[in-house]
Amino acid sequence: MSGPEERTQIRVIRGGPMMVPGPVDIELPDGSHVQSDRFMVAVCACGRSRNYPLCDTSHRRRRRE
Numbered sequence: 001m002s003g004p005e006e007r008t009q010i011r012v013i014r015g016g017p018m019m020v021p022g023p024v025d026i027e028l029p030d031g032s033h034v035q036s037d038r039f040m041v042a043v044c045a046c047g048r049s050r051n052y053p054l055c056d057t058s059h060r061r062r063r064r065e
């Protein structure tokens with residue numbers, strides 16, 4: 001059994017992305033893959049990124065009522 005130090009640590013930003021240690025390969029629902037070689041990858045959790053599934057900080061903009 002692996003200890004917590006051996007597990008991938010993902011940090012959830014409230015109202016923002018999930019911070020995942022890179023490099024990563026993300027599989028989308030259509031079966032396509034997006035890769036990032038960054039040290040830390042911000043994965044969009046709000047669904048508003050124009051660069052989905054990667055966060056482009058669109059979560060910071062206020063939604064129009």
Ligand code: FES
Nearest residue numbers: 044046055058059
């Ligand atoms: S979490 Fe940042 S754009 Fe979606």
